[in-house]
Amino acid sequence: MKTKTPSRLEKILSAGHMAVTSECGPPRGSDPEAIIKKAELIKDHVDAINITDNQTSVTRMCSLAACIRLKLMGLDPVLQMVTRDRNRIALQSDILGAASFDITNILCLSGDHQSFGDCAQGQNVHDLDSMQLVQTVRHMRDQGKFLGGDDIKRAPQMFVGAAANPFADPFEIRVPRLAKKIKAGAEFIQTQCIYNLDKFEEWMKLVRDRGLHEQVYILAGMTPMKSAGMAKYMKNRVPGMDVPDALVKRLADTPKEKQAEEGLKICIEDIQRLKDVEGVSGFHVMAIEWEEKVPEIVEKSGLYPRPQI
Amino acid sequence: MIVADKKPMEEIIEDIKNHDKVLILGCNECVTVCEAGGKKEVGILASALRMYFLNQGKEMKIDEETLERQCDHEYLEEIRNIIDQYDAVVSIACGVGVQFMAEKYHAMPVYPGVNTCFMGATEERGLWTERCQGCGQCILSRTGGICPVSRCAKRVMNGPCGGSSKGMCEINKELVCAWQLIVERLKALDRFDEYEELSPIKDWSTDRAGGPRKVVREDVQP
């Protein structure tokens, strides 16, 4: 498949390799060391690194600045952009800012509601929603124009992604929703972290039935459980998360000091299983505050070394 | 209708404590229906305030009036003859009424007695919920009669977002997800295939963002 952008992630996917991405959360301060350290831990084991955008509405260093930091280190960031905090002027503006540093990957999201974070009294913007942001980036790239109609000098060349959650409600629209995102212009998808593999495979089958897996690259989200407590928390307190009882039990039956190791084992087993699912083009490993385990996960899943393109 | 809620009495007391002759002015329409500013509420507020100030040793004249509406010139004119007896008005109409009073009686202090909340409906007595935010470009024909602007916390135009869980919104387990409702409605109307149509980027210039708005009808103007 011919690539449309200079994105290394796109090149790897179009060459038919399994892609691996991971993510880093920027610090709650202005020290770049935090990002540099995290990136150094994982850089040889992933094809691109997502930088989250004020995730859970907790104010952090902006994704754009952290992405630039990674770019300056010679790495490939994925700029995560939520529509909660910026209107269409700021969104287009930040896209150009990113493009000026040749950042070539963007993930378009709505963003968690601000009531979850540290500024619950703030306004939210949502001038566009995540699908309209996908449309906007594609418009800027392919038509070389702003939303307002004027020409862009040196249009952004970005590989555009969106998120998908096979486990959110209602299930009957999870595939139509994916179809919509593809229609809007999404070129790659990173899913919410998967624990219910049966349900995920059911979703993938419906995706394949409609041929959608040939229109978009799907990266399966994987997050290793650190403990039985974490499993219970994710199951009960995090919306849109599907954690099977069997998984919680498996961790709960493990002695406490071995639970983290068991969680990693499960993650690696899951990746091995999903590698064989037709339509899965790669993995998005989210090991929040556990970035040091990413190399181990990638290696033990047989995804190392990363292709050199 | 416009739904409002009574202001805490302490706030109203703070506003009027330095006045001596106050008129509590109610409204017979929206605020009557949501039991915040009608004739009954005028009576209760006036009685409570009289008792409060008497207890403080302050003799205050606190009178009661309720107009049909406070958003039309004709009705506000009805108090023209008595307004000079007072040195302040507490209007328990919605924010529109308070402001129209202030415009009409330029030198008369007017204080709000309710917090105006939203445009909504009476789900049952004692429960009013938001339905409309006056975006100025109604898209209800596309969403099966359910508004994503006023009923979705993120006003997504192509929803639901990833946080919708068991038909409820991520911000509150008791808040129904608007897009869940829209999907169900489209199914009931046999229009589920329309779900995949992308909603165009919204023109917010007719919303609050575009500045204070007006509607002009030359065909009915004098």
Next chain:
Amino acid sequence: MRLTYPTNIKIIRVPCTGKVDLLHILRAFEKGADGVYAVGCMEGDCHYTSGNFRARKRIEQAKNILDAVGVGGQRVEMFNMASSEGPMFAEVAVKMVDEIRALGPNPIKLQKKKAA
């Protein structure tokens, strides 16, 4: 039954306590009443089904307002009894009068006297 009960109670007869409005209660205190109480049917036995429930809610609202304005919510109460319970009626009357005496006169009455 010709039972004795205090003479400083003014009885206002209503077909149902549901007819008692919050405003009636507030205005009574405004005019200087030291205490107000409503006596209605036993809960579940209201002659008009739920009038006594409405009365109880209004008494509660009155308590909140009277506390907020410094008159005191303990001056207003609701009692439930069957219409045949003469002795209880007398008992409640005595109880209420004793409680109100302990609270003292309505502060508004005193303020009005001062102003006059």
